Amino acid sequence: MFSTGQLIFAAFFIVAFTVVMIFTYRKDLKLHKKYYKGSIWILVLIIAFIFVLFGIKELLK
Numbered sequence: 001m002f003s004t005g006q007l008i009f010a011a012f013f014i015v016a017f018t019v020v021m022i023f024t025y026r027k028d029l030k031l032h033k034k035y036y037k038g039s040i041w042i043l044v045l046i047i048a049f050i051f052v053l054f055g056i057k058e059l060l061k
Helices: 004-027 029-035 042-057
Strands: none
Touching: 004 029
16 A cells, blocks of 8 residues: 555654654643643543433434
């Protein structure tokens, strides 16, 4: 399906992308804590909403 060169490129890209993202996140960590304080609750609400939708779907089957 994929050539050896494509697989090597994909592996290299994933590793490089992950390293750059970690480095960038660490660099901006102070800004994230300042400007995005409390944003974890938005994530919790979205996940809870998804579980509620799945629960409703199962009840209506």
